[in-house]
Amino acid sequence: MKRILITGGLGFVGSNLAEDLFKKGYSVIILSKSKRKLQNISNIIDKVSIEYGDVTDFNWLEKTILRYKPDVIFHLAGQLTSYESFEKPIYDVDVNAKSTIVILETIRKLNKLCRFILGSTFWVVGKPKSLPINEETPCNPLNIYAANRLAAENYCKIYHRVYDMDTLIMRLTNTFGIKEQHDNPKKAALNNLIYKGYKGQTIPIYDEGKFFRDYIYISDVVSAAEVIMEKGEPGECYFVGTGVKTWFYEIGKWLEDLTPGKVVYVESPDFHKRINVGNIVVDNNKIKSLGWDWKVSVKSGIQKVLDYYREINV
Template sequence: MPGTNDYTHAYSGARVLITGGMGFIGSNLAHRLVELDAQVTLVDSLIPIYGGNQRNIAGIEHRVRVNIADVRDEYSMNYLVQGQDYLFNLAGQTSHLDSMTDPYTDLEINCRAQLSILEACRKHNPNLKLVYASTRQIYGKPDYLPVDERHLLHPVDVNGVNKMAGEWYHILYNNVYSIRACALRLTNTYGPRMRVKDARQTFLGIWIKRLIDEEPIQVFGDGSQIRDFNYVDDVVEAMLLAGASPAADGGIFNLGSDETINLRDLAALLVEINGGGSFEIVPFPPDRKVIDIGDYYADYRMIQGRLGWRPKVSLREGLRRTLEFYRREREYYW
């Protein structure tokens, strides 16, 4: 079984394509791949309401190729997949609220575009390895905790339904066309380079922005909702392991953490690490209440058993690094 350190040689000199490459997770992945001497191409539409940010590749801009293209454009994708060894497919619309107000755009990006990426691979490069960023959102409101991969899927919003379809297209193409693909169901991912100007990517972003702006963090509901969190470096590690390991092909894996925390305690922890600030408990906005999933934390034993992955960065340490990053980089992300 591959250990956590054995994947690094797999990427040295390899040609790697990252869709959503200027976004939060994509850019962190790019930084790591550059360290591993990979030849990295980033595809991003840089549409303002999504996560792409030029600042995300500061320090590596001369060592990566950037292609401003939309994954919905089949012609671009047909060209871009050619000659690549790995494709990390992270392009997506992540806002649950946007998916409810504009379901067709969500459908285009999270379903149709996924299909055109897979078709591009089938026709122009069936030998690459594909890692798809899926989401815990497709489980919906948990029937039991921790949630394992056998848990029924009953998403509570349009985004969840479309992400579910996107994930299954990848597994289908793996099973039918032998395009080596796997999916990682991400939980709350946080860290440097995430979008913080609003809650489109994660509520933690807007919490951190408010904290640094000396405004109270707003905790919806009663703050008792339990969650698990992964620091972005741990997620990047999981993706690289999944990409390099044949044991991942055709698999669907939860990511998760050994630490769980309710949102009230999380807000208090952030204030403590920040050395000041405050939070307030406020009623759920009606549009959020209907898609809230209550408590959620994952069972990640499958990826641990098969690929040897487990998170290394503690919540306290991850939050500390994140706050430090945004204090320093504030002007580029506000």
């Protein structure tokens, strides 16, 4: 049975991935900073291994990996918003860049074949000159978070090239779905808007909603991660997105149809404008070549999140 270690395994992507991998018969080891999101794996809590610690505690991180000797590592832990990266820039370097090189060095010391998959982000590209973007699009990050994620990507490429290590990069577009935070508009904008609509509150959307992103539902991200784990080529980077433009004014209309909330258009703050990457949509042909495709539309995903909120009674 393959042992799969997931850093950030109680978080949004990590917990959904952990649950699906367990159901498919893998031995799952979760690394988490705290027990705060333990409810995310309530269905498998007594069936997986959980270790608590901060991935910036590099001594603990190394010892934990050496003890479990995993076959696959998904590195999903990190400070996940561009806003927080400006509030805690040094911590962002540690958690989003240094932790990656610590794990890579630990795998090298193990002298064991271990597939390392880095969870990265479309933010590394910055504001693209043309769309759609793909894995060859030049990167020019506009914020500290993206710069550190790009550094982590480069570490993966270097360790593959120099040491022939089995590293892969999974670049996610805007992801939403169940088990994501709903109270932090700076990290999970769509989940926050869905929650506001669910509660019958006003739904604030920037700049008349005249911008688009490539939104993808969490179950499609999980299936993509598993395809990359099983079929991805060592040293490669894969964009994970639908390739579909989702305009925010469309999101507003769907939320007004599905919830008692009402959309209010507001001007985006100045700081947001300084770090924003603008419109984004990806060319996902590379990951499709592995046999993957997305299944859940954004509107269907919104309905799934609303059903989840009702189920857990938030």
